[in-house]
Amino acid sequence: RKEVEQDPGPFNVPEGATVAFNCTYSNSASQSFFWYRQDCRKEPKLLMSVYSSGNEDGRFTAQLNRASQYISLLIRDSKLSDSATYLCVVNPSGGSQGNLIFGKGTKLSVKP
Amino acid sequence: EAQVTQNPRYLITVTGKKLTVTCSQNMNHEYMSWYRQDPGLGLRQIYYSMNVEVTDKGDVPEGYKVSRKEKRNFPLILESPSPNQTSLYFCASSLITGKAVGKLFFGSGTQLSVL
Numbered sequence: 001r002k003e004v005e006q007d008p009g010p011f012n013v014p015e016g017a018t019v020a021f022n023c024t025y026s027n028s029a030s031q032s033f034f035w036y037r038q039d040c041r042k043e044p045k046l047l048m049s050v051y052s053s054g055n056e057d058g059r060f061t062a063q064l065n066r067a068s069q070y071i072s073l074l075i076r077d078s079k080l081s082d083s084a085t086y087l088c089v090v091n092p093s094g095g096s097q098g099n100l101i102f103g104k105g106t107k108l109s110v111k112p
Numbered sequence: 113e114a115q116v117t118q119n120p121r122y123l124i125t126v127t128g129k130k131l132t133v134t135c136s137q138n139m140n141h142e143y144m145s146w147y148r149q150d151p152g153l154g155l156r157q158i159y160y161s162m163n164v165e166v167t168d169k170g171d172v173p174e175g176y177k178v179s180r181k182e183k184r185n186f187p188l189i190l191e192s193p194s195p196n197q198t199s200l201y202f203c204a205s206s207l208i209t210g211k212a213v214g215k216l217f218f219g220s221g222t223q224l225s226v227l
Binding site: 032036041042043044049089091097099100101102103 | 143145147152153154155156157160161162168170171200202213215216218219220221223
């Protein structure tokens with residue numbers, strides 16, 4: 001099983017739709033989880049950290065399921081500007097170690 | 113302005129000609145890291161540094177060197193570049209406080225082509 005796995009997509013959705021991505025991780029001791037957004041060949045930018053209790057930022061909600069070893073990202077009321085690749089990032093050793101593992105990304109395309 | 117600066121933005125070179133990609137951050141971050149991004153393979157970590165004079169291998173360190181003599185700079189060195197090192201490279205930095213590693217600030221990237 002690969003360390004961090006994401007469905008590559010693409011997810012093609014209409015404006016206003018709700019879309020959800022999952023990311024599975026193999027190391028049960030992983031402590032830190034993040035979602036990044038990357039536009040084509042640009043630098044990734046932090047979208048959200050993922051906490052055990054879940055967290056929400058406007059239209060975006062992130063959840064962590066430790067029992068099933070996955071994190072999720074929910075986007076409500078999709079906008080054209082949400083079109084991007086969403087990267088899941090896991091620190092398998094916790095915050096004090098630097099070996100971060102990136103998923104290959106899930107591509108989202110929001111259509112008018 | 114808080115930022116991570118990489119140079120050059122684009123670089124074309126030939127096999128075997130040593131090159132250095134510079135990375136500098138002005139946020140006093142302890143953690144710095146280099147990644148390469150290839151189609152279908154995603155972002156892969158090359159090397160990282162938890163502080164000055166402390167560096168560790170990531171997942172794909174072969175063919176690369178790094179140094180961390182100052183907190184702000186973390187250059188990536190290719191002693192003898194080969195065509196399979198043609199890639200898009202990103203430098204990133206982060207504070208280390210509790211679980212802060214992972215809230216990365218990225219440079220704009222360096223597209224390297226080795227002929």
